[in-house]
Amino acid sequence: MTGPVRNVDDLMATGHGYQRSMVLLAALKLGVFRALAAGACDAPALAKRIGADSGKLSVLLDALAPLGLVAKSGRRYRNAAAAREFLLPGKNSMESILLHHLDGWSDWGRLPATIRAGSAAKGGVEGSYQENFIRGMEENARERAAVVARRIRVRPGERVLDLGGGPGTYAVAWAEASPDARVTLFDTPGTLRVTRKILREKGASHRVSLVEGDFLVDPLGGPYDFVWISQILHAYSEADCVRILRKVRSALAVGGRAAVQEFVLAEGKTSPPGPVFFAVHMVAVTEGGRAYTAREIAGMMKASGFRRVVSGSPDPRGVGIVRGVR
Ligand SMILES: C[S@@+](CC[C@H](N)C(=O)[O-])C[C@H]1O[C@@H](n2cnc3c(N)ncnc32)[C@H](O)[C@@H]1O
Structure with a gap:
């Protein structure tokens, strides 16, 4: 949903647009795409590779499928074409700029307070x-x-x-x-x-x-x-x-x-x-x-x-x- 709001569905897609955004950014931060580049696997195997909880990770992985970033067959996940092109190291990689957006996430969460106060309500900054x-x-x-x-x-x-x-x-x-x-x-x-x-x-x-x-x-x-x-x-x-x-x-x-x-x-x-x-x-x-x-x-x-x-x-x-x- 990138155009103007014309109906209640557009309105709701705009309101919870942050959910799609965080599914992508969380997966990137967790190293999901790089880990899948080593070979298709199921959620427990991937959880071992990246150090995560397998049950919670499987929910995140399933949500990456409708975004077109992973493909699932049976219980196994693999990177889809867009992930291979843009979310892995390489000449078209967009990993850093997306992680930069994740770094700005908490500042955006404080936007109402910033606008009320007239200056950026600052939180901590990650080492990376x-x-x-x-x-x-x-x-x-x-x-x-x-x-x-x-x-x-x-x-x-x-x-x-x-x-x-x-x-x-x-x-x-x-x-x-x-x-x-x-x-x-x-x-x-x-x-x-x-x-x-x-x-x-x-x-x-x-x-x-x-x-x-x-x-x-x-x-x-x-x-x-x-x-x-x-x-x-x-x-x-x-x-x-x-x-x-x-x-x-x-x-x-x-x-x-x-x-x-x-x-x-x-x-x-x-x-x-x-x-x-x-x-x-x-x-x-x-x-x-x-x-x-x-x-x-x-x-x-x-x-x-x-x-x-x-x-x-x-x-x-x-x-x-x-x-x-x-
Ligand atoms: C948005 S980046 C743009 C980088 C580059 N000019 C480009 O267009 O790709 C802003 C740059 O300005 C630098 N910068 C911001 N304030 C600065 C300051 N007061 N003195 C020196 N550099 C500064 C930042 O460190 C950063 O590298």
């Missing part, structure tokens, strides 16, 4: 949080990064900053598209611990220089010819976004370019659905963040001193880019 988050960003960006790096050209020798570059998907894409560019990725120490692992796994550590810091308080270095600010602003209030963008502008050479990439809300803020629900996610998990319209992003860039500010059309997921020049 940052790893799931940053690897999840790689899964989200891996197809788009090469397209963006071809569309936004970086000239030979230019100095590029990937601000809050996370997994380095975009930084590596620019380094590959323009081998002479000097690419720097700035992020927090906690994120860079994961970034280093990802770059090593890709054999790309030599392509990107890493700088540790908090971009709200630490110098960004520079001067740079191009600064890429992807999926950063939505975690911050408008006042903080302007602060960040002013800092970016000061770190650019005169004539240097900046590009902001975000899940962009249409005017009116009730579409497209992806960015609309993402905005609620930001309310649940951050202090001052939300999603912005292209006009709001352009307005913040102009307020930070950028000129020649232009917005591109968002892609089908609602991801759009706003560019400006110092």
